[in-house]
Amino acid sequence: MRELCLTSGLCPADLARAETMVHARRRIKRNEVLFNGGETFNSVFAIRTGFFKSSVIDKEGREQVTGFNMSGELLGMEGIGTGQYEATAIALEDSEVCMMPFALIEEMSHELRPLQRHLHTMLAREIVRDHGVMMLLGSMRAEERLAVFLLNLSQRFTVRGYSQSEFYLRMTREEIGSYLGLKLETVSRVFSKFQESGLVTVQQKHIRIIDIPGLRKMAGQNG
Amino acid sequence: MRELCLTSGLCPADLARAETMVHARRRIKRNEVLFNGGETFNSVFAIRTGFFKSSVIDKEGREQVTGFNMSGELLGMEGIGTGQYEATAIALEDSEVCMMPFALIEEMSHELRPLQRHLHTMLAREIVRDHGVMMLLGSMRAEERLAVFLLNLSQRFTVRGYSQSEFYLRMTREEIGSYLGLKLETVSRVFSKFQESGLVTVQQKHIRIIDIPGLRKMAGQNG
DNA sequence: CGCCAACTTGATGGCTGTCAAGTCAGGTGG
DNA sequence: CCACCTGACTTGACAGCCATCAAGTTGGCG
Numbered sequence: 001m002r003e004l005c006l007t008s009g010l011c012p013a014d015l016a017r018a019e020t021m022v023h024a025r026r027r028i029k030r031n032e033v034l035f036n037g038g039e040t041f042n043s044v045f046a047i048r049t050g051f052f053k054s055s056v057i058d059k060e061g062r063e064q065v066t067g068f069n070m071s072g073e074l075l076g077m078e079g080i081g082t083g084q085y086e087a088t089a090i091a092l093e094d095s096e097v098c099m100m101p102f103a104l105i106e107e108m109s110h111e112l113r114p115l116q117r118h119l120h121t122m123l124a125r126e127i128v129r130d131h132g133v134m135m136l137l138g139s140m141r142a143e144e145r146l147a148v149f150l151l152n153l154s155q156r157f158t159v160r161g162y163s164q165s166e167f168y169l170r171m172t173r174e175e176i177g178s179y180l181g182l183k184l185e186t187v188s189r190v191f192s193k194f195q196e197s198g199l200v201t202v203q204q205k206h207i208r209i210i211d212i213p214g215l216r217k218m219a220g221q222n223g
Numbered sequence: 224m225r226e227l228c229l230t231s232g233l234c235p236a237d238l239a240r241a242e243t244m245v246h247a248r249r250r251i252k253r254n255e256v257l258f259n260g261g262e263t264f265n266s267v268f269a270i271r272t273g274f275f276k277s278s279v280i281d282k283e284g285r286e287q288v289t290g291f292n293m294s295g296e297l298l299g300m301e302g303i304g305t306g307q308y309e310a311t312a313i314a315l316e317d318s319e320v321c322m323m324p325f326a327l328i329e330e331m332s333h334e335l336r337p338l339q340r341h342l343h344t345m346l347a348r349e350i351v352r353d354h355g356v357m358m359l360l361g362s363m364r365a366e367e368r369l370a371v372f373l374l375n376l377s378q379r380f381t382v383r384g385y386s387q388s389e390f391y392l393r394m395t396r397e398e399i400g401s402y403l404g405l406k407l408e409t410v411s412r413v414f415s416k417f418q419e420s421g422l423v424t425v426q427q428k429h430i431r432i433i434d435i436p437g438l439r440k441m442a443g444q445n446g
Numbered sequence: 447c448g449c450c451a452a453c454t455t456g457a458t459g460g461c462t463g464t465c466a467a468g469t470c471a472g473g474t475g476g
Numbered sequence: 477c478c479a480c481c482t483g484a485c486t487t488g489a490c491a492g493c494c495a496t497c498a499a500g501t502t503g504g505c506g
Contacts, residue, residue, distance in 0.1 A: 056355075078351050080346075128305070131289050139287055139404065141462090185465095395452065408454080408495075411452095427453070
């Protein structure tokens, strides 16, 4: 986890200091809101365990899921810009987060170069990730989108020591659809089609990837 | 311009120091590349004058325009994360940029709090902007997308002291389409339809917005 | 003046959305 | 323990939006 979190790459002494940033640990139950869009921004949250979705809601009431977040990732950073959280973060399973007041982070990043650098890296990485999603939404067809989505999940689970090929989805078809710019029926249909093609097996939220190269090809990421 | 750039909100003395960050000014001609995706990241660029497009290219060769950038905005920030530029930035008209080595920015943001804060704000703002585009690509129809696009351009021109209702597009229909997740023919058709509806007049790249409230309604942003 | 890129417009088709009906699984209460 | 109930999911039929293919127009530039 430390690899992904704000405190990576610090020497032990600095690490101890940096950990004073953590103002509180909080347990969040499934379906509980961590923060809501529009609320005053104070803290960034590092996910210790669990699984979240982030989404924004426009004036029409349309929800757009902007990301699914797992251990080691940061939540709420985008609030720096306006002083209020832009997105809403909801736990999709019982989770635990570290709450880090952003004022403290800025304070300490003055003294600890690696921390400052890491903060920048995390922000920039989020931008790069969003550009990937824009590419997906702007120019891929439904099958490509879902293939990319599954491979991305697989890869992130792998990094965390879970199975590369077998996992439970924490989100509904509708949430996947919102993230991918598809309707839930389309998501369901593409899952079925992948199963018929022998790429995966799907039993509700239980996914097993059978043919990773095949999925990669489907995703347009040959190799 | 200072309002939008990295040096906003500094007192005159700090401002003088901050300006030493500017390592060089560069003139970029129309269609010239400022930096290419994959090149080593060294500097962030602040646009002094002109107009750019940023785009990423995937392994399939598909181009996705990730943004159009005008004076006061920063280019290249997303390279912080990986050490190389992710996107390609191309001038759509003769432009002028300030080149600021990122190492210098980090250095100085150690000493100048407002600068550090501003850097974070700019990064976070980019994330928020990208989420808006994700919403647009994920859940809006063609007419809504183009209406949002025109209103956004209008608003940004207004901030810079140009006309709210009349401007020249610097980009082609294809580039607009890439940004909005549409084909160029669709962009053209929607322009024509807006014209028939009396919302705008379109003559090639010359746009005049006739009915801003009407466009807002079309964009689903009533009011 | 001619060429070419950019743009417009029309005809057609396909992907995905919409609407609808039915299935499945998990949780709750009797 | 089982029946029920509800939310999540699947599947089918159909429609609509946008992509695709194609032809023609415009405007800028050498």
